[in-house]
Every structure is written in structure tokens, then in C-alpha cells.
Amino acid sequence: MNTKVKLCGIEMSNPIIPASGTFGFGYEFAELYDINILGTFSFKGTTKDKRFGNPTPRIAECERGMINSVGLQNPGVEDVIKNELPKLKTCFSKPVMANVSGFSVDEYVYTCEKLDKESQIGWFEVNVSCPNVHGGGMSFGTSPEAAAEVTAAVKKVTTKPVIVKLSPNVTDIVSIAKACEAAGADGISLINTLLGMRIDLKSRKPVVANKMGGFSGPAIKPVALRMVYQVYDAVKIPIVGGGGISTAEDVIEMMLAGATAVEVGAANLVDPFACKNIIEDLPRVMEKYRIENLTDIIGGAH
Amino acid sequence: MKDVNLKVISNKQIAKNTYESVLEGDVSHITAPGQFVNIKLEGKFLRRPISICAVEDNRLTLIYKVVGAGTEQMAEAAAGTVWQTLTGLGNGYDLTKSGDKPLLIGGGAGVPPMFELCKRLVKEGKAPVVILGFNTKDEVFYENEFKALGADVVVCTADGSYGTQGFVTTPMETVDYTYFYTCGPEPMLKAVFKASKTSGQLSFEERMGCGFGACMGCSCKTITGYKRICKEGPVMEKEEILWEK
Structure with a gap:
């Protein structure tokens, strides 16, 4: 049985990618298991400057999922290069996916240009879809023109494949994906979290301080599958599919919808061994559904 | 940190809305008072972080207040119920x-x-x-x-x-x-x-996502920089605290 896939020209031993924001910079999970078993992982969303993010509380539980309003807390790109990447090097020998966010096109360009020189990085995942920051993040991912502008600008300063991570909080995901492809994107990643909220009955106020946040977890899987399915029909570049993935069966389902690789997010926060368990379970599930090569099933539901 | 199955040995109310659960299992990863455990409950997505009250050999005592659906479910758990639990979380008291x-x-x-x-x-x-x-x-x-x-x-x-x-x-x-x-x-x-x-x-206390430092949900600002309540905390030194709220 063969679990190998190729994402934008880079081979991965399996399609499993812990999603950005649920896996830090990897080394904390490396204390629990050898993270080299992963296909790769997408590191914590990095911006030009250091950020604390939004006020707390910034977590709320939901049925079959959770809301976060962290707001891109990260140490800033210089610190990531100086401190986080060297620490990661001691426990991860595969190419890592660099998740990048910004508040202007210039910030995306600045951060990507700096990271492009780092040999540990295999791909860029350009996040135009964070629902938790104003005047940036998601606002770039909700119009085809803005998403294309970021994509084209980042492509100009990078040599590595650029995968654009899209927001599901839009009316027409296909037009945005196509605009990114036309602007030179090497891949599309979807979906980021759905904008949601919870209200506390005792205080009669929203649970998270930022009022709204990104909803993730198994509850969003049908939305993610639908969007991956639609985008697969519309673009030629590979898709990284994610949203509510927590089992090997989910991985197969997402690949049938059209994903070449699959991100696992919220599941990591409930079970730190979630990705390890999925990877170890994949051969069993492949056998059950008579899958010899995982690559054979990409887009198989179409 | 270790993910273990802990069995409820006894579960009783000891004060108004306050319950004491004695659990049995591998608690060897608990190293300091002030640490906490994070409990997976049937039907709940996120785990429930509960501070450690007492630990002895393979027994762990937790005391918690019923404040919502999760702690209510804990309080009603019969002896023999097994909770999948991340143990030895947080720094604890020095x-x-x-x-x-x-x-x-x-x-x-x-x-x-x-x-x-x-x-x-x-x-x-x-x-x-x-x-x-x-x-x-x-x-x-x-x-x-x-x-x-x-x-x-x-x-x-x-x-x-x-x-x-x-x-x-x-x-x-x-x-x-x-x-x-x-x-x-x-x-x-x-x-x-x-x-x-x-x-x-x-x-300190904060609403947590993971409880082990991955999600940055429970961060706070201190004099010595940003800290995660679940990882660098929950215990902070008096000298590093910044009162914001």
C-alpha cells in the first residue's frame, strides 16, 4: 500500500498536515512522538511583527467543535527565523509549510521574502482567511481581486510553491480560487474556520471577548467537503483540503472530494496524538476500501 | 504530559455545588502541586481542565464546582466510569x-x-x-x-x-x-x-482550548513576555504579573 502524495512537486510520505494554529512550531509535539511521521505541518501563522492577538477569553466550546478568536498570536517573522526554525530543525527533517498572514500586501511580501531564504521551508501557505483580525486576514480572501493581488505579489518574491488558504465565509469560493490560480498560485488550501459565535446564558454576553471567532471541528466537515469538491472542478492546481478532519476515513473522504493533501486542525487540540493515530490507521482504512495508491483516489468522487 | 485512562473510584458532593472525585490509574506524570489534568467527557468536544487536589501512588483526587454541562456530567459519573485524561499539565507551584x-x-x-x-x-x-x-x-x-x-x-x-x-x-x-x-x-x-x-x-484561570500549549487560546501578558496559562502557567510569580483587566 502506498500513502505517498506529491504536493506542488514535493513528495510527502503521506497526505497528513497538522493545520496552522493547532501545532505551534512543532517541537512541543515532538516531545510526545516523532513528528517526522507527518507528511509535513503548517506552522503557526506568522506576521511581519510580533502579535499578542485578541483579548481573552478567546475559546468557546460548541457542539462537535469549538470557536477560537486567538487572532494570530505569533513572535513575528524575525523571531521565527532566529528562534523557532532552529528549534524545529532539531526534531523535524522534512520540508515544513510556512503559514503567513498580513495586514497589507506589503506585509505579506515582507514576511514571505524573508522566509523564502530558509531551506527548511517547502511551501508557503498564504493565509488570506483569518476571521479574527480586522483590516487584514480574511478581508483579502473575500474578494477575488484582493486574493489575486496578494497571490501575485507574494509570487514575485518567492521561489517556493505558494498555496493560498481561502476563507469559507464567502458567497462564491470558486471565483476566488480561480482568481488565485490565474494570479500564479501553485495550490489552494481550504477551508479556514467559519465565522461563528456563542452566547453565555448567565452573563447574556458573547463567550469570547472578541464576540465572534472561527468555528472549527467535525461539525464543519460537510461545508469543507463541498467547497473542496467545487474548487476541484474549477482549478487545475492541487488542493489542500481541511475542515473537521479527525479520522483516516475523513482523510479518504476529503481526497475523494479533490484534495491532494489533508489538514487536521481542531482534532489536535483535543488529542495531541490525533495525527499520529490517523497516519497509523490509514493503511487499515485503505485496505478496507481497496485503495492501493492514495494518489489514485484524488477527486475520485467526481 | 501523558494521556491516560483514569477510573472513577468514588464521586461525592462535599459542599454546595462542590464535588470530590477520586480517580485511579497512572498518575506518574503529575510532578507538582498546582498542575492540572484535562478530562475528555463523552459528547463534549473540548476537554475539561481541573486542578489537582491530591495525588498519592496511583490515586488522584479532584475537587470541582459544578458550573456548566461538563462539570455537571462529571459530578454525575458513577464509580467505574473511565475518563481519558491528559495528566501533568502546567508548571505547578515551586x-x-x-x-x-x-x-x-x-x-x-x-x-x-x-x-x-x-x-x-x-x-x-x-x-x-x-x-x-x-x-x-x-x-x-x-x-x-x-x-x-x-x-x-x-x-x-x-x-x-x-x-x-x-x-x-x-x-x-x-x-x-x-x-x-x-x-x-x-x-x-x-x-x-x-x-x-x-x-x-x-x-490563574482562563478558558482553554487544548491545555498543553498548542492553540494559544489562554495566553496572557506578563512583565517577562507573553505566557500561556496552560503551559508556562497556571502558576505565575508575583513579580511577573501584569494586571490588565
């Missing part, structure tokens, strides 16, 4: 700084972590003084358990229905101590911080 006569101040649901701390300090030959604060008489628990450890115990209630009337800061004024340790609601922590005459350690 006992090396206590001096000979440390002061332990617990408020409400912040009382439990003081128990294992007190137990260990007594074992080290220290003479801890314990102040336990509650809203009212119905909520008082563990007074005798602390006394049985050999500690000096002062109980106070906000409404004066039991023990000394007032907040924990009132008895603090008349006690001599070498260092302090505290856990409780944030307004209490702030008051203790202001009233304290020595250095000390305070344990």
Missing part, C-alpha cells in the same frame, strides 16, 4: 521558595490545589498557615482535612455565616509569613497580590 512559614490562601474552587501543596510543605518540615475563603457556610469544605495535615487553618466567609467574617485579606493582615501561595477567582488574586507583604506565587 516549593523551594517557601521559607519556613509559608502562607497558603485558597478561595472557593481555588482551595483544592492548596491541599497537595500543604501536604508536601508539611512533609518538608515547613509550618504552613492556611487561609480558606468561601462565600457562605454551605460552600465550606476541607477545613478538617487541612487541619489533619498539621497546618494552622483560618476559614473565612464573605457573609460571616462561618469562621471569620470577611475576605481572605482580613486574616492576612495579622499573620507572619515567609512567602505566599494562592489560587482563587481573579478579584481575590488581585486583592491578595496587593495585601501581600512577601514574594509569592499565584495560580
